[in-house]
Amino acid sequence: MNRGLTRAVIFDLDGTLIDSAPDIHAAANTLMARHGFAPFTPSETRSFIGSGVPHFITCCLRARDRAGDAALRAQLIAEFIELYETAVTLTQVYPGVPDALTALTATPYALGLCTNKPVMPARAVLAHLGLDAHFPVVIGGDSLTVRKPDPAPLHAAVAGLGARDVVYVGDSEVDAETAARAGLPFALYTQGYRKGPVADITHDRAFDDFAELPGIVADLLS
Template structure:
């Protein structure tokens, strides 16, 4: 028997529009430091590199360069606040539920591979009633490595019960494209996520602008890359 075909998703900026709550947590930290807030519209593309980098960039706007101890303190404050407000305004991207239904109906097994902490990822997906959709939800702390290290994708797929030879990655930013390339799997980029570089410039195998396009993109890649039927 062949292993299930697997689609692995990034989380922030791919499955869920988490920007409002992430920027709210950033502004909470900045306010405690006596610094002005960062507008949501100008900070969305700073999110893809993770919470630590988001804080560093928020401070850079005001000319602050935190040392390791200060950054660790600010990160703890950020995570504490964010965990309590993780789904205040975060919502699945339009069309996600139908897209996941379509893939499940075609027999695909679904998983999440994110650089968010695993417990925060599960809390967010629990709050949005999405956790049951995924055979595995793995974060940067699950295996001790983060994207674009291919080990995190390999182990996520294994935990989901799949194999890399039957896997497609879906993401919105450089780490997602990078982890797919290093692991040797096809990758779909979404154009509605968080990236400083336009997703098309990162040269994923397919680009979609709405979740309604996901099923056709996955199926075209399965055929193109000769994934098992």
């Protein structure tokens, strides 16, 4: 219903709208056990999140001294994506997200999603959590031939919404670089999966409570 609006808010997913790290950790350790590797701690797998499944699996194999095994990497990527499509039961929505999305839609802004998560797992977790109706456009890490921080996926989300004035909302260095390269204002959610201090991440506004987001968007697009 939001298509055709000229103002839009586009979101990252993991670490921004949802805390999916527990499901990702569980899926990674299922693979590790299947292939005879030691399990990871939650903090280890959390540090691997943000640049898509191929990067995630590369980090896993690097940590187990198998980064050079291309055949194993390809196999684990395929197996992880299969697990990922049903890895929704441990994921939670961050506090305040549903109310913020409802408020933004009512303003009204068009809402979209631009994530490095593959599009089918992204849609599956959105549906499981009851957020899918907010997002007529979902661009995943496998929707194009490139992923964030290349700006092309974010540009595709903007084009899909037909929007002119857009704010991108994310939680990480990857998201900040994507917004900068796309030439869009960036709102940084500080409770997600960033690797370093907030001060080291380029952003227009930072927030730790989603109740602040509608006001931030209005300011950035005023």
